[in-house]
Amino acid sequence: MSAGMHLLVSGFSLGSFYAVVALGFALIFGVTHAFNLAHGELIILSGYLAYFLWRALEVHPLATLPLTLALMPVFALALAQLLRLVREPFPMNSLVVTFGVALVVEQALLYTFSADYRLIQPAAPAMVPFPALGLVFTEAQITLLALSLLATGTVHLWLTRTFEGKALRATIQNPQAARLAGINLGRMRMTAFAVGGLLIGLAGPLYGQTLYLYPAGGLEATLIAVVLTIFAGVGRIPTLLLGGWVLGLAESWAALALGANWRELVSALLLVLLLILRPEGLKTRPEA
Amino acid sequence: MRLSPGSAAALLLAGLAGWPLLGRWPVGETVLGLACFYGALAVAWNFYALTGAISLGHSAFFGLGAYGSALLASHLGWSPAVTVPLGALAAVGYAGLWCLGFARLRGVYLGLATLAAVEVPRVIIDNWNSLTRGSQGLVGLPPLPTLTLGPLSLALGTDTRAQYFLLLALLALSLLLHHVALTSRWGWAWRALRENETAAGLVGVPVWRHRSLALLVSAALTGGLGAVYAHLLGILEPALVFTLHLSALPLVLSIFGGRYHLLGPAVGALILYPLDQLLLRPWLPTGHAVVYGVMVILAILFFPRGVAAWLERREGKDPEPARRPSASAPGPHGQGESAASPPPAGPSGLPCLEMVRVSKRFGRRPVLREVSLQVHSGEILAVLGPNGSGKTTLFNLISGVLRPTSGRILLFGTDITGWPPHRIVHQGLARTSQIPRPFPEMTVLQNVAMGLMFGSPGAPSLEAATPRARELLELVGLADQAATPAGELPFADLQRLEVARALATGPRVLLLDEMAAGLGPREVVQAARLLRTLRQQGLTLMINDHLLTLTARVSDRLAALDQGELLAVGRPEEVLEHPAVRAAYLGEREAEAHEPDGL
Numbered sequence: 090m091s092a093g094m095h096l097l098v099s100g101f102s103l104g105s106f107y108a109v110v111a112l113g114f115a116l117i118f119g120v121t122h123a124f125n126l127a128h129g130e131l132i133i134l135s136g137y138l139a140y141f142l143w144r145a146l147e148v149h150p151l152a153t154l155p156l157t158l159a160l161m162p163v164f165a166l167a168l169a170q171l172l173r174l175v176r177e178p179f180p181m182n183s184l185v186v187t188f189g190v191a192l193v194v195e196q197a198l199l200y201t202f203s204a205d206y207r208l209i210q211p212a213a214p215a216m217v218p219f220p221a222l223g224l225v226f227t228e229a230q231i232t233l234l235a236l237s238l239l240a241t242g243t244v245h246l247w248l249t250r251t252f253e254g255k256a257l258r259a260t261i262q263n264p265q266a267a268r269l270a271g272i273n274l275g276r277m278r279m280t281a282f283a284v285g286g287l288l289i290g291l292a293g294p295l296y297g298q299t300l301y302l303y304p305a306g307g308l309e310a311t312l313i314a315v316v317l318t319i320f321a322g323v324g325r326i327p328t329l330l331l332g333g334w335v336l337g338l339a340e341s342w343a344a345l346a347l348g349a350n351w352r353e354l355v356s357a358l359l360l361v362l363l364l365i366l367r368p369e370g371l372k373t374r375p376e377a
Numbered sequence: 378m379r380l381s382p383g384s385a386a387a388l389l390l391a392g393l394a395g396w397p398l399l400g401r402w403p404v405g406e407t408v409l410g411l412a413c414f415y416g417a418l419a420v421a422w423n424f425y426a427l428t429g430a431i432s433l434g435h436s437a438f439f440g441l442g443a444y445g446s447a448l449l450a451s452h453l454g455w456s457p458a459v460t461v462p463l464g465a466l467a468a469v470g471y472a473g474l475w476c477l478g479f480a481r482l483r484g485v486y487l488g489l490a491t492l493a494a495v496e497v498p499r500v501i502i503d504n505w506n507s508l509t510r511g512s513q514g515l516v517g518l519p520p521l522p523t524l525t526l527g528p529l530s531l532a533l534g535t536d537t538r539a540q541y542f543l544l545l546a547l548l549a550l551s552l553l554l555h556h557v558a559l560t561s562r563w564g565w566a567w568r569a570l571r572e573n574e575t576a577a578g579l580v581g582v583p584v585w586r587h588r589s590l591a592l593l594v595s596a597a598l599t600g601g602l603g604a605v606y607a608h609l610l611g612i613l614e615p616a617l618v619f620t621l622h623l624s625a626l627p628l629v630l631s632i633f634g635g636r637y638h639l640l641g642p643a644v645g646a647l648i649l650y651p652l653d654q655l656l657l658r659p660w661l662p663t664g665h666a667v668v669y670g671v672m673v674i675l676a677i678l679f680f681p682r683g684v685a686a687w688l689e690r691r692e693g694k695d696p697e698p699a700r701r702p703s704a705s706a707p708g709p710h711g712q713g714e715s716a717a718s719p720p721p722a723g724p725s726g727l728p729c730l731e732m733v734r735v736s737k738r739f740g741r742r743p744v745l746r747e748v749s750l751q752v753h754s755g756e757i758l759a760v761l762g763p764n765g766s767g768k769t770t771l772f773n774l775i776s777g778v779l780r781p782t783s784g785r786i787l788l789f790g791t792d793i794t795g796w797p798p799h800r801i802v803h804q805g806l807a808r809t810s811q812i813p814r815p816f817p818e819m820t821v822l823q824n825v826a827m828g829l830m831f832g833s834p835g836a837p838s839l840e841a842a843t844p845r846a847r848e849l850l851e852l853v854g855l856a857d858q859a860a861t862p863a864g865e866l867p868f869a870d871l872q873r874l875e876v877a878r879a880l881a882t883g884p885r886v887l888l889l890d891e892m893a894a895g896l897g898p899r900e901v902v903q904a905a906r907l908l909r910t911l912r913q914q915g916l917t918l919m920i921n922d923h924l925l926t927l928t929a930r931v932s933d934r935l936a937a938l939d940q941g942e943l944l945a946v947g948r949p950e951e952v953l954e955h956p957a958v959r960a961a962y963l964g965e966r967e968a969e970a971h972e973p974d975g976l
Contacts (some may be wrong), residue, residue: 304933360490365490
């Protein structure tokens with residue numbers, strides 16, 4: 090496989106995964122206007138759960154999904170309850186509170202799982218050849234791409250086609266008008282956190298198969314979620330996927346051209362540049 | 378017993394200095410020393426927080442200070458006495474980039490940018506192996522030199538007691554600077570920025586300069602502390618300094634201790650760090666730092682002003698000087714004689730403020746279209762228009778809050794297009810805001826004093842500004858509320874405060890935005906009297922209103938705006954009879970026959 094094709098494959102699968110990472114973050118931001126800095130740490134937590142289940146029971150990595158999908162919404166809903174206690178100025182205070190939550194989760198992970206780097210990597214990774222394209226994928230790459238696209242596609246259909254999803258979009262775009270239209274805002278809030286939790290539950294095992302897990306690793310995932318959310322806005326999933334692919338390709342290119350360690354710089358630099366170009370950040374509503 | 382923050386700080390430092398003299402070290406020497414160190418770090422972080430910014434990326438400065446000093450010391454063999462200040466300078470350099478790059482970022486978005494900005498120096502230092510040896514790190518850094526003070530010789534490199542006094546001295550230095558920041562003229566500027574940034578610009582505070590100054594001071598101290606840390610440790614690697622933990626620690630300690638109190642950040646460190654190290658760590662070797670996360674959550678949720686503010690309230694509150702028993706009995710509202718003023722002048726007919734084909738669009742939506750208007754010296758010009766006609770936008774453009782999409786604005790013949798608000802204030806133009814923008818936690822008197830301190834010519838201190846501030850409060854009828862926090866005033870009083878504060882900046886042209894909104898009939902009469910008084914004192918006034926209640930009483934000329942276009946300018950009776958104006962405001966259908974492009 091040529092270096093260029095390798096770059097494309099890893100860029101697209103990584104990018105699609107980044108869209109999943111950002112989607113849960115964006116939905117929660119959409120209804121609460123809280124930048125959840127604990128988002129990445131929760132994904133790492135989900136990844137650790139998958140890692141130890143996989144090691145302990147020697148099951149297929151994806152067989153851990155039922156557990157993470159069941160547990161992570163519980164954590165997300167607990168976070169929702171915590172954020173209800175936050176007083177004005179809400180955006181700044183919720184940022185600091187979720188920063189605190191990230192520190193707590195990180196320390197809890199350190200205590201439970203130690204500081205070692207972990208990767209969910211079967212001893213003999215299954216290879217899937219695609220002779221027509223002249224490419225060979227690992228099974229992890231295929232599941233990463235397929236599950237990420239499936240998840241973003243499902244959420245997209247849910248948001249655009251179902252009653253519940255449309256109500257959530259209405260809440261994100263204009264909470265006052267949504268309330269006047271009879272939408273229960275408290276329920277929408279819970280829905281967003283629950284769906285966000287499911288996406289965190291999905292992202293954890295995928296993260297553990299793709300990137301190294303370590304207690305402080307959540308920051309990178311959080312930065313990715315922030316940069317994509319600011320780029321795409323809330324609820325625009327095609328744009329989110331596009332942003333994910335650009336980021337994934339840029340990271341893969343940086344890793345290839347400059348060295349693996351420079352990859353970490355890409356999302357941070359993109360975030361800084363994006364904020365410098367768009368200092369007002371995200372506008373969920375047009376200016377009055 | 379009531380202690381001023383300054384004497385409390387002196388007592389605290391004296392106690393910490395006397396601690397080792399009690400004989401053998403009572404409790405963990407290094408723990409207390411490091412608590413002082415992290416206290417200094419929290420104070421350093423707090424300088425930026427005083428302007429209202431929350432940085433999530435101060436480990437960038439800590440790491441750059443450490444690496445700057447360590448690289449110079451290990452590659453060039455220079456003494457730490459020289460390299461530590463140079464390390465601080467490296468941090469200041471990076472902070473300078475933040476000042477330029479993040480100039481327009483605020484609040485949450487600034488926080489996110491600072492979080493990401495740590496990664497840049499971290500990844501570069503981690504990968505520049507030839508210079509920094511990457512993640513292997515630098516070893517064998519030279520220790521701090523021995524300091525000789527007369528007969529006293531402090532071996533900072535080896536003697537732990539000497540090191541304790543060094544760390545204590547660093548805390549004392551940062552507290553001294555913190556004291557200056559809280560009480561000096563620029564400290565007031567920072568507080569104004571924190572309480573309402575737009576209002577700070579409108580009273581003449583150079584917003585960018587002060588935010589940058591605060592960040593540079595903060596970065597210099599943080600970088601210096603990082604450099605000292607590197608030499609105390611003797612080794613350095615990216616994972617030791619560019620960490621989330623080091624970005625979080627000063628934030629947590631400062632918020633927990635109290636961001637707006639002289640001792641807050643230091644108290645946070647002196648409580649939490651020993652708690653963490655002496656109580657928690659023994660039975661929770663990994664994960665003991667969870668205490669910082671828990672404490673910052675609890676602080677934000679339940680005591681956002683921190684422990685220091687809580688103690689202060691319990692001791693008996695009122696850090697402000699008590700309300701002075703009014704020496705001069707408050708006179709009737711609207712007395713203007715006491716106010717010092719330039720010689721009275723009537724309308725002179727010369728334009729002092731001129732708009733030339735000024736347009737403003739928000740996205741694709743035009744809000745003002747090619748408005749050309751002159752305001753003559755000494756007149757009262759009223760801009761009339763229904764809601765949404767662009768009146769407030771016009772005021773925002775003139776005062777520099779917004780920048781026009783095209784066109785020019787001239788003030789006394791000088792082109793002020795695109796100037797920041799504070800420069801326009803210093804050029805002699807002030808404004809009030811339709812939705813009042815008080816500094817909510819300052820008293821009414823202090824609000825007005827801000828205008829006197831940062832307007833022109835600019836009073837050197839709060840005390841120097843106080844007499845004139847009282848006069849202005851009498852003028853607008855707020856003398857009785859001088860000691861009330863502005864956030865507690867009712868709406869009508871806030872509008873008077875806006876006028877007093879705008880006058881305090883020493884304007885020659887005053888813009889009054891929707892002054893009559895929400896006023897009762899009696900208050901409109903008072904307001905009209907105030908406007909005439911101001912004109913007699915030589916001020917040029919531009920007012921805007923969507924009702925005729927106030928404007929009809931006082932204005933020399935009217936300018937009618939509708940949907941961003943200037944329909945007519947002239948004497949009130951002419952303008953009100955103008956067919957386009959009648960069509961727009963009164964909805965007279967027949968007017969359309971006279972004026973084809975009326976509506």
